[in-house]
Amino acid sequence: MLKKFISSIFNRRVNKLSSINSLPEKPNVFINATFQIGDYFAMSPIIEAVKAKWPEANVVVLCTKKNEDVVKYDTRVNYICLPKEREWYKYPTILKKKINCNVDLLIEVSSIEKPHRSIVGFTLKPDLTIGHDCYQHSCIQNPPIQFDNDNISKPECWSKLMAAYGFTQPPALFKVFAKENDKMEMLINSKNLKDYLIFNPFASRNSRSLSIKKSIDILTKLKNDGFNCVFILPSYIKNKDVWESKLAPVSSVCCVDSIQDAIYLIERSKGVISVDTAIIHIASAYNIPTIGLFKESQLECKLWHPQSSKKHVGALTGNVEDIINSRIFTTNE
Structure with missing residues (x-):
């Protein structure tokens, strides 16, 4: 409640303009992207629309360390990396120091009922704000x-x-922007990885993640179906050694230090099996056949489902034989 109250104060501002057609020919456009990696991949249409209307616009993305590793390789934009969201009180000082132009347009891509987002518009004082929650906030x-x-x-x-x-x-x-990655290229060559599927059991919340046992069952089925799987193991996983030892008998294990490492592996894969996280959106960007595993309550909601032409959606708690439709990974389907 306190966060909403603080945000309501920050959101007491008005627009000087009422239409994008009133903006200059080369506007300074700021996009508030202080959220997760997957959200940034999804908001690509916003950047495409801005660049189509104003090819010479100065487009600046405001991000955090959470998604900087994807934003900084996006050749369409400049960016400013802000501290983690709980340090939102530092944002005004940083923004005032780094921005020396008028903010013609601010695009809010997520809810502004949190201080780390609402303080951006309060500080920048844009001539016009458009975006998410347009019917909930007068600003x-x-x-x-x-x-x-x-x-x-x-x-x-x-x-x-x-x-x-x-x-x-x-x-x-x-849309995904990747960097050259000599480290991962060497890893692929050293492990002789070819015609492989990517497997990812980890999401930002435990309720959306898979257990070790369920992961083994899935990888065993895929192995029995004749597929080579690569289990991508992030360096931040606390019990990483346990995961590696348990899943190594049924898959190749590739440790990744960043989302860019994962992008490199996914782009070169023949398919992806993942829980509800950015891995699915990377596969969608490259139109790679994808099995997405979601909570029961999200099975009918298409918001974050795979968008590849060959895809399948299954329940996290479902029977492995039902949720793993490996036919989508065959070339003649």
């Missing part, structure tokens, strides 16, 4: 056209929203 200009975003993917939501504000409707696609 965000309503689009002139209403749109339906019922049960569609997140990129489709952003694509329709930008069109409602008067932009040319951009493609509703996840």
